[in-house]
Amino acid sequence: MLNTITTRPTRPELVADWEHLFKVFIRPEDDDCKAVLIKYMERILFGLHDFQKTYVGITEAKSLKDLSEAFINTIISENPEKKLADVITCLIKEIAPHAVNVASPYFVGHMTSAIPFFMVHLKTIVAALNQNVVKLETSKVLSVIEKQVIAKIHRLIYNKDQKFYDENVQNADTTLGTFVEGGTTANLTALWVARNKRFAPKNGFSGIEAEGLAAAYKAYGIDRCVVLVSRLGHYSLRKSAGVLGIGNRNVIPIELDERNKVDLGGLKKAINEFKSDSRTCVLAVVGIAGATETGTVDPLEDLADICREHKIHFHVDAAWGGPTLFSQQYKHLLKGIDRADSVTIDGHKQFYMPMSCGMLYLSDPASMDAIAYYANYVNRMGSVDLGIKTLAGSREANSLILDCALKIMGKKGYSLLINHGIETAAAFADEIRKRDTFELVSVPELNILTYRICPADIREKLAASTNENDRRRINETLNNINRDLQRIQREAGNSFVSRTTLRLCRHPEEDIVVLRCVIMNPMTTLDILREILDEQETIFKSRLADML
C-alpha cells in the first residue's frame, strides 16, 4: 500500500491554473471534496485518541529501511499530484499509521504524550488567524495577550507583588519573558542574556554583542567562561555554550549526590577553584527542575544562596518540571525557583501544548534589554513589537493557546495532571521494587523513573563484589540485556519505554543502561504499567535470560 504513495502517476486532469488556485486559497474544490474533508477533520478534531488506536510505538510491519525506500522521489511535480481530499485521505490512511502513537497510555518513554483534544482546536485557530507576533502591525491583540500570559506564568514562578505586575504586564519597555521554539532556545536565550550582562558595555568597550567574544574577554581581562551544571544537565546547555562562542567544553559537569541532585560540595569546590584563577569567569550556574533522564530536582534554594554569594547568574532549567508549581501538594519540590535570574519552561511538555512551544522567564524585567535588536521595517525603538527582545524573528502566536488552556484547565486542572504523574510514578516504583527481576535505579521525585532488568541474585552478586572487573563484566551483560529488551518491546508494538545510560553516584565510572518511564498521560494507570512490566519479564525470561 505504502508504495502507492510515491508511484501513483500524476493525474492528467490536475492542472495548476487560476481557477484551481482560487479554489485552494478560498474553498474546497467541490462538495465531494468538502464532504471528505469534514469527515476527516471531524475525526481529527474530536477523535484524537481513537485516531491511531490500533498502532502504538514505532511498531508496524514496515521497517525503517522499507519505509525509507518508499520516500526517495526528489522531484517536485509540475502540476498538482493530488487533489486536497486525496492528500488528506492519504495522510489519514497511509501516513498516520506509520507515525508514532504518542497519545497512547502505553507510550511512556518520552516527554511527548497525549494532549487534550482542545489543544488541536486552538492550534487550528492560531493557524487560521496566521498572526505574526514579531510586530504589533501583524498581531495587535495577540501581542497584548502574549504579554498578559507571560505575566501570569511569571507570577506563578516569581510571585512578586501586585504592584510589580501592574507596572509590567503591559509595559512596552520591560520584558518578563519570551516565547521561543523550545527548551533548547530558551536555555540558549538565558545564557545569551547572562553573557551579555556579564560583558556589558563599559569605558571604551561597546559590549560583547557588538564587539564579539574575543574583544569582550580582552576588555574584561579573562580567557575563559564556564557554566556549571550537574552531570544530568540537558545537552542543550552544551549546545548553547557552543553557539554562543563560550565553548561546549566549558559547560562543566558537577557530580551527583545519591539522590541524583547536584552535589553541593562539588559545586562549591568547583566555583572556588575557578574563582581562584582570575582569568576565568563563572558565568552561570544552572539548576535542574526535572532532569530529562531521572526527573530529579536540584536543591534550588541552596543554589540560589551560592549564586548570590558569588554573584553568579542563576538559571533554572524547569523545561520539564515547571508546571509542578500548579500543585499545592508538590510545588515545594521547586522551592527556591523564585530566586532564579532566569527560568526555562516548555509549553509542549507539562502544559500539554502541541509542539513546539518553549518559554523563558526573567526575574528582572530589564534583563532582556541586553539582547534587544531593532530595524527600520520592524521592531522600531520604543514600539511594543515583541520581536525586539527574542531570538526568533517571525513566529506564531502560541501564547494564545496557553492563555486559553489556563482558562479551560485552571490551576487545579493542571494540578490533577501533575499529581497523577508524581503519584503514579511512586506507585510504579513500589511495583518495581516488589518484583525480583527488576532493580529501581533512580527513585522518582517527579514523574520520571529509571530501572533495569537485574534479577535479585545478580543484585546480590554486584553488592557483594569487591572485584571491579567482575562488576563491570556483569554490568556490561546487563546493559546488553536491557538494550535488547527495550528494542524487542518497542518492535512488538504494545508499549514503549525509552532507554538511556546513567552513571550512578556510587559507581560514577560505570555506564549503566536503564529503562526510562515518563508518566505524563493521565490515562496511564498503574495497571497499564504492570502490564508493561509483565511483558518485560516475559521477554527477558523467554529470550534474554540465558545471556546471564
Next chain:
Amino acid sequence: MLNTITTRPTRPELVADWEHLFKVFIRPEDDDCKAVLIKYMERILFGLHDFQKTYVGITEAKSLKDLSEAFINTIISENPEKKLADVITCLIKEIAPHAVNVASPYFVGHMTSAIPFFMVHLKTIVAALNQNVVKLETSKVLSVIEKQVIAKIHRLIYNKDQKFYDENVQNADTTLGTFVEGGTTANLTALWVARNKRFAPKNGFSGIEAEGLAAAYKAYGIDRCVVLVSRLGHYSLRKSAGVLGIGNRNVIPIELDERNKVDLGGLKKAINEFKSDSRTCVLAVVGIAGATETGTVDPLEDLADICREHKIHFHVDAAWGGPTLFSQQYKHLLKGIDRADSVTIDGHKQFYMPMSCGMLYLSDPASMDAIAYYANYVNRMGSVDLGIKTLAGSREANSLILDCALKIMGKKGYSLLINHGIETAAAFADEIRKRDTFELVSVPELNILTYRICPADIREKLAASTNENDRRRINETLNNINRDLQRIQREAGNSFVSRTTLRLCRHPEEDIVVLRCVIMNPMTTLDILREILDEQETIFKSRLADML
C-alpha cells in the same frame, strides 16, 4: 464588550476534577459544546476569508492603550474560568476582531498574508499527530518524509544529479538541510556552520564549538571575523553574529548600486582591505535574494565567483525570494544560487505555509557535521534522529505541511503565485509613475516596491537643488508627511501598507521614509492597489499637503 473578557466572574459550577479532565482530554463536554465547536471550526476551516472580512489592518475602534487595559489580570484562576465552547466563542467574537486581518487583499504591508485554506487543515493534522521530529522514536515516518521534502527543495535550488539525490535523500549520515523556526534561525545556523568549518579542530585545538571563540582565534592567529552583506541585509544577520560571539558590529554593510544590489566594486574593495590584515578573517559573504525592504536580488553569480576566488563561505538569504525558482519566467533572477554554500528559505513566506517555518539548505551534505550534538537519551550517534544537526531540540513536523502543499500545488501552482506578484508589482510601479503625487523609490524586481508621496514640483526642486541643506529640509518634511500618511491610512482601516527608511545610492547620507508594498496575496489586483493610491492621495491632499 472587550472588558467582559477579563471581568466576567469565575463560574462556580466549573470545577477541575477528574471527570472534567477526562473530558478535555478526550471529547467535548457535551453535545451542545460539540455543536458550538463544529459551528466555529467549520467557519475556521472553510471560511478563512470571510472570517475577518469586516476588519482589516489594526483598525477597530479600540486603541492599543484601551486594548492593553483589558488584559492586565495576571492571576491564573484556581478552577476553570470557562468551558471550552465559551473560550472558542470568545476567541471568534471578541479576540479575532482585534487581530490583524493579514488575509485581506488590501493588507499589502508585510510578508504575512493570506494562506490557502488547506494549510490550516494540514497544520491541524500536524498538531493532532503531535509528533516530535527531534528523534525517530517520536516521529518515525515523519522523519522520513522530512528528509524527502528537504531533498526536493534542495534539488529545486541546487539541481545536482540523480545519483547525488539517490545517495542522500534517505542517508542517515548526511544532511541536505534542516527545518528551523524561521529565517532568523536559518541565517544563524548558516553562520554557525560557516564559523565551525572555518575554525575546525586541528593539531592541539579541538575546534571552536568545543573550546570557544577566544581559543579559536588564538589557535588560528586572528583577532576578528567579519561577514559582508549589502546595507539591505536583514537584521537577523547582525543578531546572528551577536549570538555567535562574532559581534554584530562585524557584519559589515556594503554600499548599494543604483538598482539596490550590493555594489561589487565596494565588496571587492572591502574583501581586499580585510584580507590585507592577516589578523582578520572574512568568514562569509551573504547575497540577498529578495531584500526585505526592496525585494531586490544581489548578483549571485558574481558573488559566487568572488567567494570562490577568496575561499569565503557564500550564504544566500533567500528567505523571501527562494520560491521564485518555481517560475520558469523568473527563476533566472536567482541565477547563481546553486553555487551558494548555504541558502535560507522561509516556508511561512512565499511557500504560503502557516507561521512559523524556516529552512536552511547546504550544498555539501557533510557541512552540518560541524554542528552535530549527541546525547544518551536522544540523538544517539549513528541514528537517523533529525535533532542531531539542528539548533532546536523538540520541534513539530512542519515538513509534512510543505510536502503536502507541493503535491496539492505543483510547481506550476506556486509559479502562478510568484508570477502574479512580480507582474502585479510591475504594473503597480507603472501606476505610481503615472501619478504626479508619488515618486517610485525602488523599482520592483520581485514583488516588493517602495514609493513615497513626493509631488512632481517637489521632485523637480530636489533634482535641481545643489544645496544639501535645502535637500535635507525638503526630505525631512516629506518624511514626516509619509510617516503621518501611513499612520492615518492604517488607522482608517481600509488598507495597510508599511513604511521603512531607506538610504539611496545617489544620496547615501539621507534617510528617506518610504511606503512599502508586498504583493503576495493572489487576490490583490491592480484595481485594489489603485484604490490604495487613491486613498493616499485623498489623505495627502485633505490633511497633509499644507506641510509642504
